[in-house]
Amino acid sequence: MVDCIGNLISVSLAMKVKLFAMGVAVAMSAGFAATAFAQAKPDVLVKQRQSAMTLIGKYWGPMAGMASGKVPFNGQVVVRNAGYLEVLAQMPWDGFDAGTKAEKSRGLPAIWSDAGKFTESQDAFRSAAAALAAASRGGDEGTMKTAIGNVGKTCGGCHDNFRAK
Numbered sequence: 145m146v147d148c149i150g151n152l153i154s155v156s157l158a159m160k161v162k163l164f165a166m167g168v169a170v171a172m173s174a175g176f177a178a179t180a181f182a183q184a185k186p187d188v189l190v191k192q193r194q195s196a197m198t199l200i201g202k203y204w205g206p207m208a209g210m211a212s213g214k215v216p217f218n219g220q221v222v223v224r225n226a227g228y229l230e231v232l233a234q235m236p237w238d239g240f241d242a243g244t245k246a247e248k249s250r251g252l253p254a255i256w257s258d259a260g261k262f263t264e265s266q267d268a269f270r271s272a273a274a275a276l277a278a279a280s281r282g283g284d285e286g287t288m289k290t291a292i293g294n295v296g297k298t299c300g301g302c303h304d305n306f307r308a309k
């Protein structure tokens with residue numbers, strides 16, 4: 145009987161410990177979730193989207209040079225840079241949150257007043273970047289250069305309407 149109660153107590157203790165651990169785990173994951181979804185401050189969002197654009201420019205530059213003949217063609221570099229660009233092409237856009245309207249940046253008001261067109265311009269860039277990545281894996285120089293040119297049109301197309309000079 146005493147043994148029995150002893151067992152009961154130790155079981156309930158073990159359960160309490162377990163429940164407590166579960167509670168901590170739930171509280172922690174809720175904390176992580178809150179961190180993951182918490183909106184960054186407007187100035188940070190601007191910095192992040194500009195950083196993504198800066199990297200887009202970094203990996204884009206050599207390919208533009210190759211397409212225009214200013215830089216010797218190197219298929220390996222195109223494969224690498226096009227792969228990076230395809231991923232980078234997804235990154236800047238959530239930084240154009242309405243909360244950043246008042247921040248100093250080169251983003252024009254049309255980003256918000258003509259949001260549909262801005263989204264279309266993003267889509268055009270993303271598909272051109274994906275097509276370039278696919279072309280680079282195909283290995284044909286001419287096809288790659290054409291695909292590079294197509295990406296370039298989407299950069300300019302968006303900057304003309306949505307980026308201050």
Ligand code: HEC
Nearest residue numbers: 194197198201204249250251265266269298299302306307
């Ligand atoms: C859908 C629109 C859009 C597309 C497509 C786009 N950009 Fe941009 N880009 C912007 C906007 C808007 C800014 C200004 C961002 C700011 O100041 O917050 C910008 C800024 C930049 C900057 C300056 C970053 C800085 O330091 O502030 C570079 C470099 C750049 N873009 C390169 C490119 C290149 C290269 C491509 C194509 C390979 C490209 N962008 C495609 C909209 C676009």
